[in-house]
Amino acid sequence: MIWAILPAAGTGSRSGSALPKQYRPLLGRPMIEYAMDVLAAHPDIDGLMLALAPDDRRWDDITHWRNKPLRTCLGGAERRDSVLAALDALAEAGLASDDWALVHDAARPCLRVEDLHRLIESATAHPVGGLLAGRMKDTVKRADADAQVQGTLDRTPLWRAFTPQLFPARSLRRALQHAAQENAVITDESSAMERLGLSPLLVEGADDNIKVTLPDDFAFAEAILAARGAR
Numbered sequence: 001m002i003w004a005i006l007p008a009a010g011t012g013s014r015s016g017s018a019l020p021k022q023y024r025p026l027l028g029r030p031m032i033e034y035a036m037d038v039l040a041a042h043p044d045i046d047g048l049m050l051a052l053a054p055d056d057r058r059w060d061d062i063t064h065w066r067n068k069p070l071r072t073c074l075g076g077a078e079r080r081d082s083v084l085a086a087l088d089a090l091a092e093a094g095l096a097s098d099d100w101a102l103v104h105d106a107a108r109p110c111l112r113v114e115d116l117h118r119l120i121e122s123a124t125a126h127p128v129g130g131l132l133a134g135r136m137k138d139t140v141k142r143a144d145a146d147a148q149v150q151g152t153l154d155r156t157p158l159w160r161a162f163t164p165q166l167f168p169a170r171s172l173r174r175a176l177q178h179a180a181q182e183n184a185v186i187t188d189e190s191s192a193m194e195r196l197g198l199s200p201l202l203v204e205g206a207d208d209n210i211k212v213t214l215p216d217d218f219a220f221a222e223a224i225l226a227a228r229g230a231r
């Protein structure tokens with residue numbers, strides 16, 4: 001089974017939104033619903049698990065999303081903790097040894113079906129798992145505290161990590177437990193696996209799989225979705 005985990009317990013403080021950004025409407029629909037639709041529609045995804053803020057009651061009476069089971073759990077202080085809480089909740093419900101966890105930011109509404117399909121095909125055939133990512137196309141500078149260039153990096157081996165990130169659920173849970181015990185700074189699931197010496201597979205995905213982070217990103221995401229015919 002593949003469970004889609006959507007960490008959605010953040011406040012979106014960088015976005016300037018009065019609402020938690022994952023619920024800010026895009027073309028009239030809450031942002032989170034775009035990713036939920038794509039994930040729930042994929043035949044290989046068996047259910048959705050949302051990690052939510054303590055005061056988030058939006059999903060209390062919703063048990064399915066597009067005919068897939070929808071579960072919720074209480075998220076944590078950091079994204080890492082929210083993903084681990086979702087894995088703990090799935091484990092309590094009985095994680096099988098061959099279950100997979102596909103973690104996708106609720107703040108990435110523009111996920112393409114074809115990228116999701118390619119990730120599932122590639123990552124489940126890889127001994128570690130993998131993640132959608134984009135090759136670095138710009139020249140990359142390293143700067144000092146005053147934003148003065150200190151050097152230029154070779155961009156050839158550099159990629160930008162996106163989500164979804166797809167790993168065996170039990171392995172990912174152990175990796176995140178380990179990171180939490182060491183209070184390691186974990187900003188994505190792959191880095192938790194990397195800390196154990198594992199090398200996840202990078203699966204190239206579309207650059208328009210943006211994470212809505214700053215105020216200007218809302219209009220950018222709406223333009224991407226509108227160009228695909230969302231209304």
Ligand SMILES: Nc1ccn([C@@H]2O[C@H](COP(=O)(O)OP(=O)(O)OP(=O)(O)O)[C@@H](O)[C@H]2O)c(=O)n1
Binds near residue numbers: 078082211213
């Ligand atoms: N404690 C947290 C923090 C973040 N997230 C989720 O992780 C995703 C990516 O994180 P980010 O873009 O950083 O969201 P926020 O933490 O809400 O944004 P900010 O850092 O601007 O407050 C978002 O869907 C967010 O809801 C979460 O589930 N639990």
Ligand SMILES: C[C@](O)(CO)[C@H](O)COP(=O)(O)O
Binds near residue numbers: 188
């Ligand atoms: C997981 C992620 O989207 C991969 O790029 C990113 O690390 C999330 O970072 P954030 O600071 O929690 O938005």
